[in-house]
Amino acid sequence: RKEVEQDPGPFNVPEGATVAFNCTYSNSASQSFFxxxxxxxxxxxxxxxxxxxxxxxxxxxxxxxxxxxxxxxLIRDSKLSDSATxxxxxxxxxxxxxxGSGTRLLVRP
Amino acid sequence: DAGVIQSPxxxxxxxxxxxxxxxxxxxxxxxxxxxxxTMMRGLELLIYFNNNVPIDDSGMPEDRFxxxxxxxxxxTLKIQPSEPRDSAVYxxxxxxxxxxxxGSGTRLTVV
Numbered sequence: 344r345k346e347v348e349q350d351p352g353p354f355n356v357p358e359g360a361t362v363a364f365n366c367t368y369s370n371s372a373s374q375s376f377f378x379x380x381x382x383x384x385x386x387x388x389x390x391x392x393x394x395x396x397x398x399x400x401x402x403x404x405x406x407x408x409x410x411x412x413x414x415x416x417l418i419r420d421s422k423l424s425d426s427a428t429x430x431x432x433x434x435x436x437x438x439x440x441x442x443g444s445g446t447r448l449l450v451r452p
Numbered sequence: 453d454a455g456v457i458q459s460p461x462x463x464x465x466x467x468x469x470x471x472x473x474x475x476x477x478x479x480x481x482x483x484x485x486x487x488x489x490t491m492m493r494g495l496e497l498l499i500y501f502n503n504n505v506p507i508d509d510s511g512m513p514e515d516r517f518x519x520x521x522x523x524x525x526x527x528t529l530k531i532q533p534s535e536p537r538d539s540a541v542y543x544x545x546x547x548x549x550x551x552x553x554x555g556s557g558t559r560l561t562v563v
Contacts, residue, residue, distance in 0.1 A: 375550055386543055386554035387495070430495065438483060439508060440545070440552055444494035 344369055347433055349443035357451055360421050364446045366414040366431035373433040376407055378416045381428045381445065390416075390429070418448075426450045456555035458544050464561045470532040473558045476525055477546030481553075486519055486529050487543040489557075495543070501527065534562045 349366045356362050368376075376393035391398065393405040393414055404417040414431050428445040435441075457476040465471055477484050485500040499509040501521045509519070516535070521527040531538055539561050545554045 377552075386556055388554070389552065392550070434550075437507065438502075438547065438549070439497065439500060440485065440547075441497060442487075442495040 345444070346370060346441050347431060347443040349431055349446050351444060351446060353447040353449050355449045355451065356421055358421060358423060360450075361417065361419050362421055362448060363418075364416045364429050364431075364448075366416075366443050368412050368414070368431075368433045370433070370435060371412060372435055373412075374436055375434040376405075376414050377432045377440075378403075378405055378414075379430040379432055379442070381430055383427075387430055387442075421448075421450045423450050423452065456544055456546050456553050458542075458555035458558050460558060461556065462559045462561075464563065465534055467535055467562055468533045469562075470530065471534045471538075471560060471562075473529040473542050473544075473560070475527045475529075475544030475555060477527070477544070478548075478553055479525065481546035481548045482524075483547045484521060484527050485545040485547070485552075486527070487545065488540045489543060490540045498529070531560075534560075536562045538562050 347368050378390040379387040380390045381387045391400050393407045397406045402419045406415045428447045430445040431443045432440050459474045483502050486498040487495050489495045498511045499519045504521045519529045541557045541559050543554050543557045545552050
């Protein structure tokens with residue numbers, strides 16, 4: 344079993360739609376949680392950190408459920424520019440950053 | 453700050469040749485990570501260093517792969533001999549506590 348698992352997608356949605364991505368992790372000792380965005384042929388870039396209380400940044404909302412070892416990302420009012428691959432990542436106490444395989448999002452006009 | 457700098461951006465080599473990938477982390481960052489990304493396996497952590505010391509190399513696929521960090525501003529990932537299945541994008545990332553930054557990657561093709 345992979346340490347971090349995601350639905351690979353692709354998710355194909357119209358502009359303006361709300362889309363949600365899920366991610367599960369296997370290490371109960373995981374300490375920090377992140378969502379990264381990766382555009383085609385580019386490096387991953389941090390989208391947002393995920394906190395136990397949940398956090399929001401504009402149209403993006405991230406949630407963490409430690410009991411279920413589950414992380415989510417919600418994108419509201421999706422834009423064409425949101426098309427990318429979204430990677431969840433977790434660290435353990437040693438700051439080792441482990442990624443899921445990513446979920447591809449396609450936003451169509 | 454110029455960010456994490458990797459070289460070369462692209463490398464095409466013949467099977468059996470030695471390949472060396474280079475990385476300059478962000479100044480002041482104390483951890484450095486090497487990742488490999490393929491369509492089949494996603495983004496895999498190969499090895500990471502903390503304060504120039506290798507901490508976990510369990511992701512290194514086999515003895516053909518080796519990594520060094522002789523000082524805080526430079527790291528190399530070497531593949532010798534290279535094989536076609538090593539073709540991938542190799543990313544270097546550096547961090548200070550919870551702030552991780554990736555380089556633009558090296559796209560390696562072994563023919």
